[in-house]
Amino acid sequence: MGTVALAVTDGMLHFELAxxxxxxxxxxxxxxxxxxDVEVCGxxxxxxxxxxxxxxDHGLDRLPRADTVIVPGWADVDADPPxxxxDAVRAAHEAGARVASLCTGAFVLAAAGLLDGRRATTHWAHTAVLAARHPDVEVDPDVLYVDGxxxxxxxxxxxxxxxxxxxxRLDHGPxxxxxxxRRLVVPPHRAGGQAQFVAAPVPARDDHPLAALLPWAIERLDRPLTVEDLARRARMSSRHLGRHFRAVTGTTPLQWLLTQRIRRAQELLEATDDSVDTIAAATGMGTATTLRRHFHRTVGVPPDTYRRTFRSRPAAGDGSGVRHRHPLEPQ
Known part of the structure; x- marks a missing residue:
């Protein structure tokens, strides 16, 4: 299926390259x-x-000859990539190569202008930085990968x-x-739209305007909170609140609230026997139908499937107390 060129320079992450x-x-x-035919270029x-x-094997000038170029993770996201x-990645794309970044390799693609006007993702810890540095990129922090x-x-x-x-899968089929x-002993398929399971971002400083607001909102996820409720609590306008949310979390107040509600639903599905209706009420979703719709779209599976997969306590007949990782579970 043609040549795959791995673009490497000093400062790449070895896991993604491997x-x-x-x-x-x-x-x-x-x-x-x-x-x-794999070529390592650098x-x-x-x-x-x-x-x-x-x-x-070859210099970076070899990239434009490849059919697919893979850019592994870039370690220092605070520095400009070489x-x-x-230039070589941009030239490869202009020559018709398919270009894919792994993890923070997205910063290289963004610097090359390949992500302008496109939806893209990177490691959740760096999505806000990517969005701030490259405002023409539509950064999605809640997916595993984006196929553009x-x-x-x-x-x-x-x-x-x-x-x-x-x-x-695209080249050879499922x-x-x-x-x-199977050879790698990993799940055969996780849809790109499945959520990255990330910790809730929090402001770095205690005096940040959102430092008290985010915990306050998380304690009230069972209530129908609105952007106006959050803005009133933070004593600022809704527009000003939105700017702070984008800077800290990389997303909007409403999307952040939805993410927290889904995360709370995940916790309840794992740790309780509560019905989906009860969990919908406890997470501010209102109805089981609403919860199922948002949960499936965000996580990639329905709540009932998630519960069977991710139960944290031992299954019947299993006294080990060890949580068994299901093949679908994000690592």
Missing amino acids: VAYEVFGAAPASVDVPWY AQDGVRVGRFGLRP AELV GSVLTSAGKAAALDLCLHLV AVANAVA
């Missing part, structure tokens, strides 16, 4: 299809990837593997992608 090499480097023994006198040294890497056709982006770590398997997943 994931891409493992997925595209060799076909499973059970698969008899033409496989990818400074040929060697690069440092994490704590490891690496000698690339100009030669940015010729440009794809993923969230962090395990989601990088999800995106690589997604590319195999049977081959499943064979790769």
Whole structure:
């Protein structure tokens, strides 16, 4: 299926690079299809990837010859990625290559202008930074990966593997992608729209206008809170509140509230036997129908399926007290 070029420079994250090499480097023994020709491209006198040294096969000028270019995670998101890497990735896309970033590799694609006007994602801890630095990018902090056709982006770590398997699925079909997943002993498919399971962002300073507001709202998720309620509590206008929310959480007040309600529903589904109707009331969703609609769209599975998958207490007949990880569970 053509050439996959892994674009590497000093400062790349080794996990994401290793994931891409493992997925595209060799076909499973059970698969008899033409496989990818993987090339590692970077400074040929060697690069440092994490704590490891690496000698690339080719220089970055090789990227425009590739069919697919993979940009692994970029370690220092506070610094601009190297100009030669940015230029090479841009040139590859202009030459017709499919370009995919893993984790914070999205910062390289954004610097190259490939994400302008596009929806994209990265590791949840850096979505606000990406959105602030590149305002023309529609940053989605709540998905595992985004397939934009010729440009794809993923969230962090395990989601990088999800995106690589997604590319195999696009190129070879689900049977081959499943064979790769079996070899790696990972879930065969997690939809890109499934939520990143993230901790609620909180302001870094105690004197921030949202420092007291966010805990106050979380304690009242069973109530039908509105943006006006939040603004009144914070003693600011709704527009001013929205700017603070975007800066701290990377999203709007309403979307943040919905995320907290879904997260609370997840906790109740895991830890209680409460009905979906009861949980809908406890999370301010109102009705089971509303909860099911928002939960399925956000998490990727219905509440009942989630409960069966993620129960935190031992299953019947299992006295171990150990939570067993289901293959669908995000890592």
